[in-house]
Amino acid sequence: MKFKGLGTALITPFKNGKEIDYSVMERLLDQQIKGGVDYFVVAGTTGEGTSLSEHELVELLSFCKTHSAGKPVVAGAGGNNTLVLCEKIEKLNSLKLDGYLVASPYYNKPTQEGLLKHYAEVSKAAKDTAIILYNIPGRTGGWILSDTVVELASKHKNICAIKEASGDLNFAMELYQKVNPKRNDFTFLSGDDAFTLPFMSIGYHGVISVISNEFPKELKAIVEFAANGEFEKARELHYKMLDMMKINFIESNPGPVKYVMKKMGYGDGSVRLPLSELKNTQKLEEILKKHI
Numbered sequence: 001m002k003f004k005g006l007g008t009a010l011i012t013p014f015k016n017g018k019e020i021d022y023s024v025m026e027r028l029l030d031q032q033i034k035g036g037v038d039y040f041v042v043a044g045t046t047g048e049g050t051s052l053s054e055h056e057l058v059e060l061l062s063f064c065k066t067h068s069a070g071k072p073v074v075a076g077a078g079g080n081n082t083l084v085l086c087e088k089i090e091k092l093n094s095l096k097l098d099g100y101l102v103a104s105p106y107y108n109k110p111t112q113e114g115l116l117k118h119y120a121e122v123s124k125a126a127k128d129t130a131i132i133l134y135n136i137p138g139r140t141g142g143w144i145l146s147d148t149v150v151e152l153a154s155k156h157k158n159i160c161a162i163k164e165a166s167g168d169l170n171f172a173m174e175l176y177q178k179v180n181p182k183r184n185d186f187t188f189l190s191g192d193d194a195f196t197l198p199f200m201s202i203g204y205h206g207v208i209s210v211i212s213n214e215f216p217k218e219l220k221a222i223v224e225f226a227a228n229g230e231f232e233k234a235r236e237l238h239y240k241m242l243d244m245m246k247i248n249f250i251e252s253n254p255g256p257v258k259y260v261m262k263k264m265g266y267g268d269g270s271v272r273l274p275l276s277e278l279k280n281t282q283k284l285e286e287i288l289k290k291h292i
Contacts, residue, residue, distance in 0.1 A: 001205065002187055008032055009034070009044055009213075010041065020060060025063065028213070032212070038104070039074060039098065043099055046210050074097065086122060090125050101208070102131055118157065119152050119159065135166055164190065169202075172188075175188070191217070193209050206227075211241065214257065216246070218237060218240075221237055227254070244287060244291055251279070260288060
C-alpha cells in the first residue's frame with residue numbers, strides 16, 4: 001500500500017521571496033529524514049507549487065529526489081487546464097518520481113463527469129506513476145464525491161490514494177466505506193493535521209502533514225501509535241500538539257509554518273506573491289513557546 005504513514009508537505013524556502021534556498025532545503029530534508037518521515041510531497045500547497053516556474057519545479061524535484069535518502073518523492077501537480085496539466089506531467093515523468101498529488105481543478109467548477117474525464121487523462125499521462133487524488137473544496141471550490149472516487153479507483157490502477165481535506169468527518173467515513181470494499185489496496189490520507197487521529201481511528205492510513213515540517217518526530221509518533229491501535233498514547237500526543245496544528249492556519253498556509261521554520265533556523269520565512277508573510281504573530285508566538 002503506497003503512501004501510508006507520514007508524508008510531509010514540504011515548504012519551499014526562498015531567499016527574500018526570490019530564488020530557492022537550496023542550502024536550507026538540504027538541511028530541512030536531513031531534519032525530516034532524522035525525524036522518521038515516510039515520504040515527501042514537494043511543491044504542493046505548502047510548497048507554493050503554483051508560484052514556481054517549470055524550470056524551478058524540475059530543479060526542486062530533482063534536488064529533493066537526490067537528497068531524500070531513498071524515501072519516496074511526490075510532486076504537487078494540480079491544475080485547471082487538463083491538456084496543460086497532462087503535458088506538465090509527461091515532462092515530469094522523466095524524473096522517475098514516486099507519485100503526483102493532483103488537486104481537483106479550481107475555478108472552472110467541473111461536474112463529476114468532468115472530473116472523471118479529467119482524472120482519466122491525468123492517469124494516462126502519468127503512465128505507471130501513482131496518483132493521489134486531493135479533495136480540498138475550501139481551496140478549489142468543488143468536491144471529488146465518493147462515487148467519483150469509487151469509479152476512478154476501479155478503472156485506473158495508478159489512482160491509488162486520496163488526500164481528504166474537506167474537514168467533513170461524515171464525508172471521510174462515507175468515502176472509506178464506499179471505496180475500501182472496491183479497492184482494498186487504496187490508501188486514505190488525512191489532509192489536515194488536526195484530523196489525523198480521528199481519521200486513522202476510522203480506517204485511514206496516515207497524513208500528508210504541514211506541522212511535520214516543524215515537528216516530524218511528534219507527528220510520526222501520533223501516526224505510529226494510531227496505526228498500532230495505541231489510541232491512548234496517540235490521543236495524549238494529539239492534544240499536546242493540537243494548539244500548534246491549529247495555529248499553523250491562523251493565516252493562509254504556508255505563511256504561519258514558514259514563520260515558525262524561520263524561528264527554528266530554516267530560512268527567512270519569505271513567501272511569494274500573492275501570498276504575504278505572517279502578520280498575526282503574537283498568538284503564534286505564545287503557542288510556540290510551549291513547544292520549542
